[in-house]
Amino acid sequence: MSSDIRFTDFKSDKQPTWCPGCGDFGTMNGMMKALAETGNDPDNTFIVAGIGCSGKIGTYMHSYALHGVHGRALPVGIGVKMANPDLEVMVSGGDGDGYSIGAGHFIHAVRRNVDMSYVVMDNRIYGLTKGQASPTSREDFETSTSPDGPNQPPVNPKALALAAGATFIAQSFSSNSQRHAELVQEAIEHDGFGFVNVYSPCVTFNDVDTYDYFRDTIEDLGETDHDRHDREQAKEKILEGDKEYMGVLYQDEDSVPFEEREGVEGSMAEIPDGAPEGAMDLVREFY
Amino acid sequence: MPDDLNWAIGGEAGDGIDSTGKIFAQALSRAGRHVFTSKDFASRIRGGYTASKIRTSVDRVESVVDRLDILIALTERTVHENEEELHEDSVVIYDGERSTMQDVEVPHGATALEVPLKRLAEEAGGAIMLNVVALGAACEVTNFPIENLDESLQKRFGDKGEAIVENNKKAARKGQEYVREEFDYDFGYDVETTDEDYVLLNGDEAIGMGAIAAGCRFYAGYPITPATDVMEYLTGRIDQFGGKVVQAEDELSAINMALGAARAGARSMTATSGPGIDLMTETFGLVATSETPLVICDVMRSGPSTGMPTKQEQGDLNMTLYGGHGEIPRFVLAPTTISECFWKTVEAFNLAEKYQTPVFLVSDLAMAVTEQTFSPDTFDMDEVEVDRGKVVDENDIDAWLDEKGRFQAHFAAADGISPRAFPGTTDGAHMTTGLEHDELGRRTEDTEVRVEQVDKRNRKVETAKEEEEFDYREFGDPEADTLVISWGSNEGAMREGMELLAAEGIDVRFISVPYIFPRPDLSEEVEAAETTIVVECNATGQFADVIEHDVLERVERINKYTGVRFDADELAEEVKATLEGSTTAEVEAE
Numbered sequence: 007m008s009s010d011i012r013f014t015d016f017k018s019d020k021q022p023t024w025c026p027g028c029g030d031f032g033t034m035n036g037m038m039k040a041l042a043e044t045g046n047d048p049d050n051t052f053i054v055a056g057i058g059c060s061g062k063i064g065t066y067m068h069s070y071a072l073h074g075v076h077g078r079a080l081p082v083g084i085g086v087k088m089a090n091p092d093l094e095v096m097v098s099g100g101d102g103d104g105y106s107i108g109a110g111h112f113i114h115a116v117r118r119n120v121d122m123s124y125v126v127m128d129n130r131i132y133g134l135t136k137g138q139a140s141p142t143s144r145e146d147f148e149t150s151t152s153p154d155g156p157n158q159p160p161v162n163p164k165a166l167a168l169a170a171g172a173t174f175i176a177q178s179f180s181s182n183s184q185r186h187a188e189l190v191q192e193a194i195e196h197d198g199f200g201f202v203n204v205y206s207p208c209v210t211f212n213d214v215d216t217y218d219y220f221r222d223t224i225e226d227l228g229e230t231d232h233d234r235h236d237r238e239q240a241k242e243k244i245l246e247g248d249k250e251y252m253g254v255l256y257q258d259e260d261s262v263p264f265e266e267r268e269g270v271e272g273s274m275a276e277i278p279d280g281a282p283e284g285a286m287d288l289v290r291e292f293y
Numbered sequence: 294m295p296d297d298l299n300w301a302i303g304g305e306a307g308d309g310i311d312s313t314g315k316i317f318a319q320a321l322s323r324a325g326r327h328v329f330t331s332k333d334f335a336s337r338i339r340g341g342y343t344a345s346k347i348r349t350s351v352d353r354v355e356s357v358v359d360r361l362d363i364l365i366a367l368t369e370r371t372v373h374e375n376e377e378e379l380h381e382d383s384v385v386i387y388d389g390e391r392s393t394m395q396d397v398e399v400p401h402g403a404t405a406l407e408v409p410l411k412r413l414a415e416e417a418g419g420a421i422m423l424n425v426v427a428l429g430a431a432c433e434v435t436n437f438p439i440e441n442l443d444e445s446l447q448k449r450f451g452d453k454g455e456a457i458v459e460n461n462k463k464a465a466r467k468g469q470e471y472v473r474e475e476f477d478y479d480f481g482y483d484v485e486t487t488d489e490d491y492v493l494l495n496g497d498e499a500i501g502m503g504a505i506a507a508g509c510r511f512y513a514g515y516p517i518t519p520a521t522d523v524m525e526y527l528t529g530r531i532d533q534f535g536g537k538v539v540q541a542e543d544e545l546s547a548i549n550m551a552l553g554a555a556r557a558g559a560r561s562m563t564a565t566s567g568p569g570i571d572l573m574t575e576t577f578g579l580v581a582t583s584e585t586p587l588v589i590c591d592v593m594r595s596g597p598s599t600g601m602p603t604k605q606e607q608g609d610l611n612m613t614l615y616g617g618h619g620e621i622p623r624f625v626l627a628p629t630t631i632s633e634c635f636w637k638t639v640e641a642f643n644l645a646e647k648y649q650t651p652v653f654l655v656s657d658l659a660m661a662v663t664e665q666t667f668s669p670d671t672f673d674m675d676e677v678e679v680d681r682g683k684v685v686d687e688n689d690i691d692a693w694l695d696e697k698g699r700f701q702a703h704f705a706a707a708d709g710i711s712p713r714a715f716p717g718t719t720d721g722a723h724m725t726t727g728l729e730h731d732e733l734g735r736r737t738e739d740t741e742v743r744v745e746q747v748d749k750r751n752r753k754v755e756t757a758k759e760e761e762e763f764d765y766r767e768f769g770d771p772e773a774d775t776l777v778i779s780w781g782s783n784e785g786a787m788r789e790g791m792e793l794l795a796a797e798g799i800d801v802r803f804i805s806v807p808y809i810f811p812r813p814d815l816s817e818e819v820e821a822a823e824t825t826i827v828v829e830c831n832a833t834g835q836f837a838d839v840i841e842h843d844v845l846e847r848v849e850r851i852n853k854y855t856g857v858r859f860d861a862d863e864l865a866e867e868v869k870a871t872l873e874g875s876t877t878a879e880v881e882a883e
Binding site: 018019020048049050051052054062064065068069070071072073074075078080081082083084085086087088089090092093110111113114268269270271273274275277278279280281282284285286288289290292293 | 322323490491492493494498502505506507508510511513530532533534535536537539541542543545546547549550551552553554555556557558559560561575576579583669672674675677678679681697715716717718719720721722723724725726727728735736
């Protein structure tokens, strides 16, 4: 690992095919900055992504990466980190990927608390399939598959995370690049599962949850007296329906990552040329 | 008296039937006798009846037979359930003092041996030990030295303290003495012991042991009958070798975790049964397209849907052979014996890493729950070979970088096999995806690149066919007119069935195939035979279908899908009946 790593080293030479103005550009740039800032380089970094616009991120970044199947990026990331805790593992996906098809994995990844970061690009719409309701879409948001709105309340991912025992919950906004990069950096530095929900507006299909909407409503917790270590305060903020926040909502500083509690030491990649020493004892056990 | 002894204990689920069977099986194994166990869950009437059966002999035993010599009946129903298998020399041990057992009628002139199991257990320290009293009684009936039970009791109850172990030893002796004093006559059984050393294990344990031997370091799974024993075996043991078991939230997660670990460079595996395989199917294509080495084990049970979870079937062959959308290069291995469960697992890991593909390891319930004795050197760890394939490190990675210094993880090599760089390798950073991609792993829809990558991945199978030996095991007379082919756990029953047929003058050539894909070409063998019969535990003959496809000739089929494995006598009868009904066969009866 060299100390002169710059965030552009994490950029691939593939041009993104995201729509001009897409929030995902800012989200990705913040991820690259945060990785460089935390002393990582592409050869020790593993990015896992799911499906959808967000899933393309591994292609536009330069690192070890796997683009998986819809909603299953988190288990892949957990497998990578368990097998080699020396790697910096970052999982990225969208609101459909993470809170709809992957909602089950999300809850269990949170409670498993493996030391990795999870950056969700939340645009409250399905973009790549051209504009259907997502699990975070507003109840009355009219789309091609919900002409009268989804008629059900949106998923509150931060509340799910808090209820599942999250040790780090942050909310970010892709347009505020400096703050966004800082928050992803904090998630990386956190000893455990660092969850960052990023408002990453879709300029093509979502005319409600726009840059302007977030700019006008978002409140930076860093400029308030919010105590990130106070679970009660976090709960209140997270359950307030009509407010959008930016910053770290909750952090448990006593968090011990799963792989550490499980006693995983170093990479599992190295194995002997034949059966491991003492393997015959496995047979003798059956006497 | 026959050379082998068939013993069973039956009662209600929760009566400790399994552990009692295990104690006796271990005692026999330690006494240098071969053992073959099976579990019996009746399908005729719903309810809690369960039985543990042991066949034991000084010679190897490979299957179950339809004969029972010693039966410990903890319930009246146990006698009825096993009525057909009792004979005039059978001994039925039961507690005649129990109100529910007073009307027991022992059929076929078998000996009814009333032993007050509960009362004697109470005298020894607690009614809970009544099964052990029965074991002691069985020792006396069979002239089996009771000292052999002691070590098994120690192993089973040692954790609970010496007092418990001593009480159990006492309980066994109570049973022994009662039979000796009250029924002072020879039952005609004399179970020999030998100085041979054997180990006793089931198919799931053999798979778990094979995985550790092969260097598996990561296992993710979700509990499901009958695959759970693989996970339970690995838990706690794999840690001693630097590995980890993770119980995932579902099978989707399990296979994706295993995939992640494999990409990080660990030898990695998941195991499940049919319904879990269905859930994992989504990821098969990703494993193949991302060229990740992964061992996926399917311990089959009766399907479809949740079917009969505790019953035998070989119904998932098509699923493992064809499962997944699109076309997926893969290997499908199906061990035919418990010892092969070990060796085929080792081979599965080598194939997975050499060819960077999913490898399906297909076992079945009959092997998973059966314990069998083996000489320890059957699992000679010095024989285990590890081949990790084309792994590159920072010293040789330069040869695989393109003109811009980018690692070509999907290089379209002539043999179809690209280099592998574990994450952390300098200059190896690369993308991989389930989308069609170029040699760098980047998404593409370019028609030429698409064809190049599809051909490249499929070429791995062609390379493997040239480099590996996908052979079969053969038994019986190679010149025989009748050819029987089977796969999976039917091998043992068929081998014994052949002997029964030979005694009637029917010679059979038997081929047992452990490779489903790629598989040996059996055209010549089928051509040489007058009648070919494919034996399998499913209704439609999935293996028979692929054999017909390969050899372009009709074959006869023996299918069983009751949920119970074949036994030797039954197979011999079925082969005879098939030959009699076949238009091509001539049966030479004695």
